[in-house]
Amino acid sequence: MRLSHLSGVCLMGIALYAHADDDWVLLRKVAVAARQQPLSGTYLHQMNSSLETFRLVRSGSADNIQEKRSSLDGPSREIIRKGMELTCYAPDPRSLSAAKISAMRLFPALLPDDISNISQSYTVRHVGKDRVAQRDCNWLELRPKDSKRYVMRLCVEPVSLLPLKVVTQNATGDAVEQFTFTEVELQGPKDKGVFRSQYKQSYMLRSASAPQMTIDADAAGEVTGMPPGFKLLRAVQRSLPGQLDRQVRHMVFSDGLVMLSLFIEPQAPDARGDRTVNLHGAVNMATAEQGDYLVTLVGDLPEPTMLAMIKNLKIALKP
Amino acid sequence: MREKISALMDGELDGQQAGRTINAITEEEDLKQVWDAYHLIGDAMRANSHVAVNVRQQVMEQLAGEPTVLAPRRWLAPVRTRRAGAVALAASVSFAAVVGWQQLSHGNGAAPLADHAVPVAAIQPAQQDHDDLYLTAHQEMTADQSVYKVSYGNGVRH
Numbered sequence: 001m002r003l004s005h006l007s008g009v010c011l012m013g014i015a016l017y018a019h020a021d022d023d024w025v026l027l028r029k030v031a032v033a034a035r036q037q038p039l040s041g042t043y044l045h046q047m048n049s050s051l052e053t054f055r056l057v058r059s060g061s062a063d064n065i066q067e068k069r070s071s072l073d074g075p076s077r078e079i080i081r082k083g084m085e086l087t088c089y090a091p092d093p094r095s096l097s098a099a100k101i102s103a104m105r106l107f108p109a110l111l112p113d114d115i116s117n118i119s120q121s122y123t124v125r126h127v128g129k130d131r132v133a134q135r136d137c138n139w140l141e142l143r144p145k146d147s148k149r150y151v152m153r154l155c156v157e158p159v160s161l162l163p164l165k166v167v168t169q170n171a172t173g174d175a176v177e178q179f180t181f182t183e184v185e186l187q188g189p190k191d192k193g194v195f196r197s198q199y200k201q202s203y204m205l206r207s208a209s210a211p212q213m214t215i216d217a218d219a220a221g222e223v224t225g226m227p228p229g230f231k232l233l234r235a236v237q238r239s240l241p242g243q244l245d246r247q248v249r250h251m252v253f254s255d256g257l258v259m260l261s262l263f264i265e266p267q268a269p270d271a272r273g274d275r276t277v278n279l280h281g282a283v284n285m286a287t288a289e290q291g292d293y294l295v296t297l298v299g300d301l302p303e304p305t306m307l308a309m310i311k312n313l314k315i316a317l318k319p
Numbered sequence: 320m321r322e323k324i325s326a327l328m329d330g331e332l333d334g335q336q337a338g339r340t341i342n343a344i345t346e347e348e349d350l351k352q353v354w355d356a357y358h359l360i361g362d363a364m365r366a367n368s369h370v371a372v373n374v375r376q377q378v379m380e381q382l383a384g385e386p387t388v389l390a391p392r393r394w395l396a397p398v399r400t401r402r403a404g405a406v407a408l409a410a411s412v413s414f415a416a417v418v419g420w421q422q423l424s425h426g427n428g429a430a431p432l433a434d435h436a437v438p439v440a441a442i443q444p445a446q447q448d449h450d451d452l453y454l455t456a457h458q459e460m461t462a463d464q465s466v467y468k469v470s471y472g473n474g475v476r477h
Contacts, residue, residue, distance in 0.1 A: 104458045205459065234460060240452040241459070252460050261457035279454045298457040 023124045024115075026161070027140065030154065031111035033161040036065055041133070041184030042072070043107055047177040047281030052102075057195070059188025066188075066195045071102065078197045079103045085208040089197035096201045101280060103205055107179040108163045110152075111257070118256030121145055121229035130155050132164040133181040142257060146227070147171055148305040150282055152257060160186050168282045170302060177281035219251065223262065225312040229255040249317060260299035264315060267294050274310075276303035286310055293317070324354055328361070330381050 038059045045052045053072040060066045067081040075095035079102060080087050088099035112118075127139040137155035144151065151173075155165040165180040219235030230253040238250050249264040267289060274288040279298065286306035287296045293315055297306045323340045326332050332340060344350045 100455060100458065104454075104461075236460075238456070241455045243452065248456075250456060250460065259457075259461040261453070261460060263453060263456070277450055279450060283454065283457075285450055285453060296453055298453050 023126070023140070024119060027111070027118075027124055027142075028115060030140065030156050030161050030163060031109075031113065031115060034108040034111060034163050035113070036061060037160050037162045037186065038188035039162065039184055039186055040189055041181045043179055043181045043184075045105065045107065045177075045179050045281075046175075048278070053182075054102075054107075056107075057189045059192075066192070068195050068197075069102075069106070071099075074098070076199065077102055078199060079106070080195060080197055081106075082195070083208055084206065085204070086206040087197075087202055087204045089199040089202045091199045091201065093201060096203055100203060100205065104280065104283070105177075105179070107166065108181075110163070110166050110179070111154075112254060112259075115256050117229065117231050117254065118142070121149070121255045122257060127153070130165070133184050135164060135184070137164045148227070148308075149255070149258065149301055150176060157186075162186065168300070222249070222315065222317055223251060223264075224314045224316075226253060227255075227309060227312075230260065231255070233259075258300040260297060260301065262313075263296040263298070264293050264317060265296075267292055274307065276307055278303065290315060320350060321353055324350065324357060328354075328357055330377055 038061075040057045042053065042055050045054065052074055054069045055072055056067070056069045058065060058067040064083055065081060066083075069079045071077040075098045076091050077095055077099035078089040079099060080089065086103065088096060088103055090096035090099045122142045122144055125141050125143070127141045130137050130139055132155050135157055137157050140154045140156055142152040142154075148171075151169040151171075153167045153169065154163040156163050162184075164184065165178070167178040168176045170176050219232060222235070223232075233252045233254050235249070235251040237247060239246055240248060246265070249262075251262040251264075253260045253262065274286075276284060276286045279285050282300045283298065284301060284303045284306060285296060285298045286303060286309075287294065288307060288310040289295070290310060290313055295310050295313060295315070297310055299306070301309075320340075320343065323332065323336070324344065327337055327340045344354050
């Protein structure tokens with residue numbers, strides 16, 4: 001154990017002086033460990049003025065990961081992952097809708113799977129050592145090149161490369177949202193029974209089969225004026241949840257680190273004008289009129305940035 | 320004498336009687352103990368009953384009454400007005416304490432409501448529901464990013 005620790009420290013020592021490309025390689029490994037490292041732990045999630053605690057257990061490997069997170073405070077919620085399948089469980093409908101919101105952030109897996117695009121908009125660097133959940137860790141910082149996006153800092157355990165703490169900061173260095181393990185063992189539970197839910201109500205966020213939503217051919221030309229570095233991932237025509245009569249164009253963009261949803265719909269008669277709302281931790285929403293359309297952006301970007309983005313968009317939806 | 324002390328605390332004595340009673344309290348140790356005990360009882364009752372409305376009202380009345388009493392009597396009976404001044408000061412302090420305490424306890428009571436971790440923080444409930452729709456839609460599409468690997472690969476168009 002001591003030897004492996006030592007070698008881990010040495011490896012990180014080498015990485016400190018290594019080329020920036022190696023840092024991106026390291027970040028990719030961190031993203032994989034964050035998704036796959038077997039573990040049993042408890043973590044805190046703090047955003048704005050609120051604090052939540054979750055128990056997280058995970059075992060298996062690669063395509064057969066089993067994972068369960070249970071809320072320890074607030075409404076009872078469980079979010080269970082089996083391979084690709086992701087399901088929320090709760091004792092009643094109200095808690096279930098809370099569970100869906102909690103499933104937005106599956107700490108420690110906060111980095112996207114595909115970070116190939118990330119170096120266009122962010123720089124990565126090492127910013128010192130720390131100690132989290134009784135373990136030593138090294139801070140990695142992802143800093144946006146244009147200072148209009150959030151800074152993400154991850155404290156990475158040197159041997160497993162598991163992020164033990166993740167902080168999202170605004171331009172002034174204040175934490176907007178943070179996650180931290182309070183205790184964690186780097187092995188999964190022996191008893192597979194723990195991955196079953198104790199609650200009756202459930203909602204499957206994602207099925208194990210292939211996803212239904214993909215990019216259609218015309219989508220790329222529909223919206224221009226997105227800031228550099230944002231790539232269109234998906235575009236679908238859909239109704240908002242529970243509002244079948246209301247069709248919106250939903251496009252998902254990513255700059256390699258954060259996801260951004262763009263909703264385009266016909267101008268509503270009761271439009272409220274331009275506004276921004278903080279929805280959940282670092283997730284903000286901005287709405288503005290843009291020509292004949294009502295445009296809404298939702299994602300992990302500061303509110304002023306999103307409002308400015310909407311103003312620059314050019315929309316040419318095909319009728 | 321005990322009734323007089325009680326009456327003094329309730330603000331029911333006039334200037335002369337109050338002066339005499341206060342003198343008595345300062346001179347006799349027994350009476351001072353009674354005075355302290357009555358205050359202790361008062362404090363205990365206020366601490367238990369969470370809203371000390373009675374006290375505030377009496378203090379307000381006293382505050383409203385005193386300034387008009389103070390000014391004309393100053394040159395007639397300077398010693399007593401100093402006492403009345405002291406009472407007024409004490410009244411202001413206790414009034415401030417009551418108001419401060421009520422603010423404080425109000426703040427404590429509201430704290431759990433401020434915890435809006437779940438589902439979503441927003442001020443107007445109707446608007447919040449609507450905003451939640453976008454949040455849920457966003458979340459459905461971005462729930463687990465490993466989806467993208469597959470959606471890139473299969474090349475399905477519709």
